[in-house]
Amino acid sequence: MSPSQIVIEFIRHIEVPDLDQAIALLAPHVEYDNVPIGKVHGPDAVRAILQPFCAGFDEIDWVIHHQVSNEHQAGDASSGAIVMNERTDRFRSGERWIELPVCGVFRVNDDGLIELWRDYFDDATLRSQLSPS
Amino acid sequence: MSPSQIVIEFIRHIEVPDLDQAIALLAPHVEYDNVPIGKVHGPDAVRAILQPFCAGFDEIDWVIHHQVSNEHQAGDASSGAIVMNERTDRFRSGERWIELPVCGVFRVNDDGLIELWRDYFDDATLRSQLSPS
Numbered sequence: 236m237s238p239s240q241i242v243i244e245f246i247r248h249i250e251v252p253d254l255d256q257a258i259a260l261l262a263p264h265v266e267y268d269n270v271p272i273g274k275v276h277g278p279d280a281v282r283a284i285l286q287p288f289c290a291g292f293d294e295i296d297w298v299i300h301h302q303v304s305n306e307h308q309a310g311d312a313s314s315g316a317i318v319m320n321e322r323t324d325r326f327r328s329g330e331r332w333i334e335l336p337v338c339g340v341f342r343v344n345d346d347g348l349i350e351l352w353r354d355y356f357d358d359a360t361l362r363s364q365l366s367p368s
Numbered sequence: 369m370s371p372s373q374i375v376i377e378f379i380r381h382i383e384v385p386d387l388d389q390a391i392a393l394l395a396p397h398v399e400y401d402n403v404p405i406g407k408v409h410g411p412d413a414v415r416a417i418l419q420p421f422c423a424g425f426d427e428i429d430w431v432i433h434h435q436v437s438n439e440h441q442a443g444d445a446s447s448g449a450i451v452m453n454e455r456t457d458r459f460r461s462g463e464r465w466i467e468l469p470v471c472g473v474f475r476v477n478d479d480g481l482i483e484l485w486r487d488y489f490d491d492a493t494l495r496s497q498l499s500p501s
Contacts, residue, residue, distance in 0.1 A: 270469050270490065271490035271492070271493060301438075301450045301452070301473060303436045303437055303438045303450050303451075303452050304436055305434075305436045317434045317436050318436075319434070319436050319452040319454070319471070321452070321473050321486070321488075336403050336488065337488070338452070338471030338472075338473065338488035339471075340434065340454050340471065353454075355454075355469065355470070355471035355488040355489060355490075356488060356490070357403065357404035357488075357489070357490050357491050357492075358490050358492060359404070359490075359491060359492055360404060
């Protein structure tokens, strides 16, 4: 699989959700950064965030609008391929959908493992839907 | 210039700031979307946002950490090339720097003009620095 395909596969596993399969695509030293909230390191820490969050919803649907990468650029000095995507992360609870516009940055190493996952979004947009007034 | 170079050039003009040169790189129907705030259309509307914002600072420095694009992918059905970048947008007022983590999505048309500029960021991160308590 190309770096771009690995990122798509990772997201598809989260949608099931099949966290064992998703976590298996992470490097041992993976950095997971929710930019406005903070970052954690390591697959166990990623699971500790994703598991309760995913368990709180009846359906997960992350729509990828665009995804681009530098995997075809030769001579890039950086380690690993950068994959970036523009998404709408959707979560259903009963009849209600939460929708969060997200821009994600991933770095996939030469072993095909994700060593960076950094999501940009507006925290208030998420919180206002998690706790509607 | 490639689509990726056009986006870099656009950002360099904003840093000067030389808004005439920046606006000249926008398509007539350009969409400028600050995701957590809202979108405007057309070069005049973009200028109406950028001009007072840029005028409020003594120095502008937008650091591009990563930039990737699909310009090398043949057979892409979408119109124009998608360019995405991860940035820290920095603005200096006197001795104080404001720093905003941003993820940008650009679409550059076949005439080399930017027809979409969409920035993802956390609005509270920006506002807390614009109006420090």
